Amino acid sequence: MINKKSFVYDKLTGATPIAVNIYDNRLEYQRFLDLLQSMLMEYENDFPYKDEYLMNALENLLIITFRLEKDDGEDGKSSNTVAKQALIFIQKNFRKDIGLNSIAKELHTSPNYLSSAFHKSYSKTVVSYINDMRLNYASNALRTDSAVSITDVCLECGYKTYSHFIKDFGKKFGISPKKHQKTHRF
Numbered sequence: 001m002i003n004k005k006s007f008v009y010d011k012l013t014g015a016t017p018i019a020v021n022i023y024d025n026r027l028e029y030q031r032f033l034d035l036l037q038s039m040l041m042e043y044e045n046d047f048p049y050k051d052e053y054l055m056n057a058l059e060n061l062l063i064i065t066f067r068l069e070k071d072d073g074e075d076g077k078s079s080n081t082v083a084k085q086a087l088i089f090i091q092k093n094f095r096k097d098i099g100l101n102s103i104a105k106e107l108h109t110s111p112n113y114l115s116s117a118f119h120k121s122y123s124k125t126v127v128s129y130i131n132d133m134r135l136n137y138a139s140n141a142l143r144t145d146s147a148v149s150i151t152d153v154c155l156e157c158g159y160k161t162y163s164h165f166i167k168d169f170g171k172k173f174g175i176s177p178k179k180h181q182k183t184h185r186f
Contacts, residue, residue, distance in 0.1 A: 032064050079117035082109055086118050086126060094133040095158045100126045134158045135172045138165070142177055143184040150177045 039057045042050055085107050090098070103126060104111040118126050134157040141153045151162060154177075159165040169177050 028064050032061065035061055035064070079113075080121055082107060082114060083117045083121035086114055087122065087129070090126070090130055090133060094130055095137070095156065097158070097160070098130065130158075131168055132172070135169055138169065138177065139173065139180065142181040146181060148181075150181070153177070 035057055039054060039061075042053050042057070047053070086103050089103055089106060100111045100115060104114040107114065115126060118124070118129070122129065124132075138153050138157040141148060141156065142150070154162050154165040157165075159168075166177065169180070173180055175183070
């Protein structure tokens with residue numbers, strides 16, 4: 001959909017996934033919202049050159065996103081970049097046996113630096129983010145399949161021990177996995 005000769009096309013095709021905090025820049029955030037509103041209005045009406053307008057607006061949204069992407073590290077590994085890479089790695093691998101040390105090793109950085117960068121960017125520890133991903137996955141699995149074994153869900157979402165899973169699930173959702181499964185049956 002994007003013009004293959006544009007800067008945006010080059011940036012998108014050669015990039016890893018992008019995560020930015022748009023709230024830090026109120027002017028760009030407002031421009032972003034205004035552009036989205038304008039695109040919605042254009043999409044819902046049958047104005048002349050509608051497709052061209054929407055493509056241009058999409059490219060502008062992406063440019064705003066690229067402007068907000070900060071990479072100020074000398075070696076290309078700013079704390080923001082390391083945190084984004086860790087976030088992406090966790091989202092892809094949370095069901096596996098991963099932790100702070102293995103992620104740091106995968107990203108070729110120290111566990112202390114990764115921990116600090118991640119907390120600075122997302123206000124969470126790496127471990128708590130992994131556990132949140134696992135517990136959200138477990139919650140969805142229990143809600144969508146009333147016959148699934150809680151032990152199977154525990155192991156499938158990446159927990160090593162059943163007791164740790166039960167304790168963390170109760171802390172996050174305020175209910176046991178079994179009760180959660182029963183109250184969310186379709």
